[in-house]
Amino acid sequence: TQLLEQSPQFLSIQEGENLTVYCNSSSVFSSLQWYRQEPGEGPVLLVTVVTGGEVKKLKRLTFQFGDARKDSSLHITAAQPGDTGLYLCAGAMSYNNNDMRFGAGTRLTVKP
């Protein structure tokens, strides 16, 4: 059983649509990170959220950390084919971020 459950596992949408993916856990994290991973590459950090209830925006991407610091969501507005990839969330078990636990990811495909 994964410590972090991500949903949906797969998502295929048309260019221009909006979407939300979720990252849930029964554990409390000191911070949570979202990464995007493309085939044959390592994950690349998109954002770190630290405070319960925190919302961060990165262009068309909006990240929210749950009030209890157990869950998070990523919302993409007007998705583009370049958004295609594997989106991973990772929770830090300690404040130094040296013990990160990853979810299995949401594989997003945006069709032109």
Place this chain on the structure above:
Amino acid sequence: GAGVSQSPRYKVAKRGQDVALRCDPISGHVSLFWYQQALGQGPEFLTYFQNEAQLDKSGLPSDRFFAERPEGSVSTLKIQRTQQEDSAVYLCASSRGTWGYEQYFGPGTRLTVT
């Protein structure tokens, strides 16, 4: 600038062979991490170095797995007597400091054990 590099990018090993995977972190990065990513899964933590000291090896799945970073820079992950369940992508990441810094990942080594 140069990112984290890993070699080889692909490795095919017969069951029972030993393999060595190399990670070159970003120059000057203090912390180095190894992860294992099975097909369709997220990365799973294996081990963590602060300079040359291996501070956490709780994620290593068995005593066949061994990692070292003797001079606090390049690291090697060695797997002895490989088994089919060892097939995965092995990712290395480095970070600048020891507290809350971003981890930068390499492209990984895809190991296939036949």
